[in-house]
Amino acid sequence: MNLGKYLPGTKASRFLLGLTFLVFLISMAFGIHAMHIGYRHAYGVTREIPWGVLISGYVFFVVTSTGLCIVSSIGHVFGVKSFIPIAKRAVYLSIITLLAGFMVIFFDLENPFRMLIWNLFSPNLTSNIWWMGTLYGVYLFFMSLEFFFLLVEKHRSATIAGLLGLISGVAAHSNLGAVFGMLHGREFWYGPYMPIYFIASAAASGCTAIIFFTYLGYKLMNEKMERAMEISLQAVGKVWALVLAILMFFTTWKLITAFVGGEGKILAVKELISGKYAFNFWFFEVFLGMILPFIILLVSRFQNLTHMFIASLLAFIGIYFMRVDLVVLGQVVSHYFELSITDFPTFLSYTPTIYENMIIIGAIAFTILTFLIGEGVFKGHKVEIH
Amino acid sequence: MIKRWFKEFKNLGNEEIEKIPDEERREFLKIGLIITGVFAGGSLLSVVSKVAEGLATPEELKNNYPYKPHYSMVFKIDLCIDCERCVEACNLTNQVPDYGWRTMILERYSSKAVDQKRIFLPILCNHCNHPPCVIACPTKATIKDSQTGIVKMVSYKCIGCKTCMTACPYNARYFNEERHAVDKCDFCWEKRLSKGITPTACVEACPAGVRIFGDLSDPLSEVYRLVHQLGKPVWVLKPETGAKPNVFYTIS
Numbered sequence: 077m078n079l080g081k082y083l084p085g086t087k088a089s090r091f092l093l094g095l096t097f098l099v100f101l102i103s104m105a106f107g108i109h110a111m112h113i114g115y116r117h118a119y120g121v122t123r124e125i126p127w128g129v130l131i132s133g134y135v136f137f138v139v140t141s142t143g144l145c146i147v148s149s150i151g152h153v154f155g156v157k158s159f160i161p162i163a164k165r166a167v168y169l170s171i172i173t174l175l176a177g178f179m180v181i182f183f184d185l186e187n188p189f190r191m192l193i194w195n196l197f198s199p200n201l202t203s204n205i206w207w208m209g210t211l212y213g214v215y216l217f218f219m220s221l222e223f224f225f226l227l228v229e230k231h232r233s234a235t236i237a238g239l240l241g242l243i244s245g246v247a248a249h250s251n252l253g254a255v256f257g258m259l260h261g262r263e264f265w266y267g268p269y270m271p272i273y274f275i276a277s278a279a280a281s282g283c284t285a286i287i288f289f290t291y292l293g294y295k296l297m298n299e300k301m302e303r304a305m306e307i308s309l310q311a312v313g314k315v316w317a318l319v320l321a322i323l324m325f326f327t328t329w330k331l332i333t334a335f336v337g338g339e340g341k342i343l344a345v346k347e348l349i350s351g352k353y354a355f356n357f358w359f360f361e362v363f364l365g366m367i368l369p370f371i372i373l374l375v376s377r378f379q380n381l382t383h384m385f386i387a388s389l390l391a392f393i394g395i396y397f398m399r400v401d402l403v404v405l406g407q408v409v410s411h412y413f414e415l416s417i418t419d420f421p422t423f424l425s426y427t428p429t430i431y432e433n434m435i436i437i438g439a440i441a442f443t444i445l446t447f448l449i450g451e452g453v454f455k456g457h458k459v460e461i462h
Numbered sequence: 463m464i465k466r467w468f469k470e471f472k473n474l475g476n477e478e479i480e481k482i483p484d485e486e487r488r489e490f491l492k493i494g495l496i497i498t499g500v501f502a503g504g505s506l507l508s509v510v511s512k513v514a515e516g517l518a519t520p521e522e523l524k525n526n527y528p529y530k531p532h533y534s535m536v537f538k539i540d541l542c543i544d545c546e547r548c549v550e551a552c553n554l555t556n557q558v559p560d561y562g563w564r565t566m567i568l569e570r571y572s573s574k575a576v577d578q579k580r581i582f583l584p585i586l587c588n589h590c591n592h593p594p595c596v597i598a599c600p601t602k603a604t605i606k607d608s609q610t611g612i613v614k615m616v617s618y619k620c621i622g623c624k625t626c627m628t629a630c631p632y633n634a635r636y637f638n639e640e641r642h643a644v645d646k647c648d649f650c651w652e653k654r655l656s657k658g659i660t661p662t663a664c665v666e667a668c669p670a671g672v673r674i675f676g677d678l679s680d681p682l683s684e685v686y687r688l689v690h691q692l693g694k695p696v697w698v699l700k701p702e703t704g705a706k707p708n709v710f711y712t713i714s
Contacts, residue, residue: 114639116561123562123636126624186622187642194601194619205625206600261594261631261703338702411633412699415583418569 089296089448096445103438107183110431115186118431125407125426130184132399133436135252136281137177137443138212139274139399142249143282144170145219146275147312149242152222153235161308165293165450165457166286167223167238170245172446173285174216176439183435204254211248218244227454249274256406263341264406269330276322281395283316284369288388291381293451306381313378320370327362343409347423348401356397365394527679528591529611533649534678535586535662536688536696538714541670542567542582551667555653556645562636564647565664584672586664587634587647588699588707589613595626595635603643611708612651617643631703649675671714678708688712 110118121128148166151159182188191209200206218241225234250271256262257270287309294301334345348357369387376383410420450457544567552558552565565586572579593613596606603619604626606612620643627635627644638645649655650662661675676685689696689710696712 116637116639121624123627124633126627126637184623186624186637187620188622190619191601191621191623194603194621198602198619200599200602202597203600203625205598205623209600255598255625259594259598259629261629261700261705407628411631412568412583412585415568416570416572417583418571419566 085297085448085452089451092296093445093448096441096448099441100438100445103434103441106431106434107438110183110435115184118429120427120429120432122424122426124410124420124424125404127403127407128426129400129403129428129432129436130180132396132403133180133439134177134184135403136396136399137173137180137439138249138252139278139395140281140285141170141174141177142215142245142275143278143280144173144285145215145242145245145282146279147282147286147315149238150315151308153238153242156311158307158311161302161305162286162290162312164223164226164454165290166282167219167226168450168454168457169285169289169447171216171219171223172443172450174212174219175446176443178212179442180435180439204251204258208248208251208255211244211251215241215244215248246275249278256402259406262406263338264334264344264409269326273326273330276319276326277395277398280316280319280323280391283312283319284388284391284395286312287316287381287384288392289447291385291388293447293456296448297451297456299456301381309381309384310378313373313376313384317370317373317378320366320373324366324370327366339414340409343413343422344405347408348405351423352425353401353405356401360394360397361401363394364390365398366391369394529607529609530679531610531677532679532708533589533610533612533655534676534685534689534708534710535649535665536674536685536710536712537584538672538674538688539581539583539711540713542584542672543670544569544582545669547667547669548584548664548673551663552647555650555663556648557640558645559638559640562638562645564634564645583711585632585634585699586709587613587630588632588705588709589647589649591706591708592704594629594631594703594705598625598629600625604646607651610649610651610655612649612655613646614648614651615643615646617641617645620644631700631705632707685710 115121119128119130121130144166147159148163148170150156151161152163152167185191195206195209199210218237222234222237222241225231225237253271253274256265257267260266290305290309294305331345331349334341347353369391372383372387372390376387378384404426408423408426410417410422410424412420413422546567549563549565549567553563556564558564565584568583568585570581570583589612591606591611593604593606595604596613600623601619601621603616603621605614605616607614622637622643624637624644627637635644635646637643650659650664654660654662662673665673665675674684674688676683678685678689680686681690689712694712696710698707698710700707
């Protein structure tokens with residue numbers, strides 16, 4: 077059978093399609109097996125550190141989704157012309173990355189099916205998790221609606237759906253930040269920093285994703301990029317550099333202020349910058365996630381798209397570790413550390429198992445797979461500029 | 463009026479304890495929540511344990527307790543010998559699996575301490591008045607009972623997101639596979655109190671009289687008397703979280 081007839085693009089894209097499909101199936105098998113034997117046996121999370129890389133993975137994907145929505149809205153909702161060419165792909169990607177996030181959280185929740193019932197019939201309005209989950213549901217609805225309107229070329233309706241999607245997305249996402257920021261027993265997270273940081277971080281992830289996937293899309297489909305799209309990505313690059321600078325500023329002050337905080341916070345931050353997570357932090361989070369992409373962007377002068385693509389790939393890797401550190405570090409300081417307890421060490425440890433890692437890899441595979449399908453089915457997400 | 467306030471404000475000195483007007487001091491001491499520094503097993507208890515901050519404002523405390531009966535537990539920690547009969551009784555009564563616990567005894571050790579180097583600290587759910595877990599649960603699967611103040615689980619609503627476990631400052635929660643829900647101490651509500659059996663299993667099993675259970679709103683109860691007295695220090699764990707726990711610690 078000649079698949080090429082049905083699937084446009086290069087050999088590489090068809091290979092990637094097959095590979096990601098296979099990886100996705102394997103990861104599903106891991107997830108279902110974990111569900112079958114019980115997460116307590118399959119995952120590395122513990123009573124003391126109940127949130128592991130699956131929560132980090134969830135955060136990683138939904139941050140990207142919200143970011144894509146924010147970046148796409150610049151052109152689509154707020155009418156900045158140079159951003160319009162990227163909008164359609166960004167909206168599509170924001171839907172699939174949100175679904176990838178939902179896939180990860182599905183394998184994290186012990187009773188995901190109960191959520192569908194009780195989220196509706198027993199809502200707790202003081203719970204940020206409730207607001208986050210519900211608003212992400214609303215967000216998914218509006219983003220899907222926006223994409224539909226874009227497909228049928230109803231731009232006015234798409235703009236309205238896009239605006240509602242943006243509002244619900246930002247609300248959902250800041251609530252996700254507040255899930256951490258409003259746990260007053262966890263010093264590392266507690267405070268208004270988290271919701272604000274999450275939005276800034278989303279914008280950075282959104283720029284990363286749109287540059288990465290647009291460039292990849294054109295390469296894999298072996299198409300020459302139109303000038304309008306080039307200009308659009310260069311504009312995204314500039315916004316990205318700005319947001320990266322904001323993130324560096326945020327991270328710097330987070331660290332400096334932490335040292336005049338409570339002892340639990342100081343311990344967590346010390347563990348991050350000079351303890352077990354120091355390599356994660358300095359190499360992945362700071363160097364790969366922020367500084368190197370920033371330098372590459374400056375060197376590329378926001379012109380060379382290949383450089384910008386490399387920057388986005390590195391940033392993606394860095395951002396993943398950023399999310400891991402964010403989630404795990406909030407829990408590593410033992411609850412009763414100040415009492416010289418012999419039962420628990422001051423720093424608790426957590427190592428993800430192959431099940432947890434495979435589910436993350438599966439969600440990445442799902443994203444690439446559905447991205448490739450999208451490129452084929454929606455013919456490179458071409459946008460007519462009216 | 464404003465002028466007078468301003469004048470008073472200007473004349474305010476350093477708020478050292480000896481400068482607090484006698485009247486205010488008496489008012490504070492009347493409530494009985496004195497904070498005394500006690501060196502026990504490595505760190506000053508007073509540093510981590512301020513009952514007045516932890517529980518509620520003195521005014522609130524004096525006037526009314528939010529619940530009736532307002533269930534509470536007091537530990538005389540110097541009596542604890544770590545025999546773990548409380549833990550065994552709890553596990554048996556509440557069918558706690560071997561991978562979980564509802565109550566445990568922490569061991570504090572300091573080689574630098576004078577004389578006694580070791581002390582035991584029993585812990586369980588603090589049934590907070592301002593419980594972070596109840597605030598965080600998305601589906602009301604964990605609730606603060608409006609009558610007794612007990613923080614309970616409504617197991618069938620638990621989606622297993624484990625936010626309550628992350629939210630709890632006391633490490634009082636674990637995920638119970640058999641129940642398909644997070645599990646925690648309910649002061650034996652399900653197995654004993656609701657059937658009219660008192661006290662809790664752990665209190666009954668303790669051979670040393672470490673654990674005292676009762677109604678904090680009843681001036682005749684032992685817990686009331688232990689919490690509202692001047693002679694010995696009374697403290698709560700992690701008062702800085704603002705959870706306002708109902709589990710108190712003192713010495714015999």
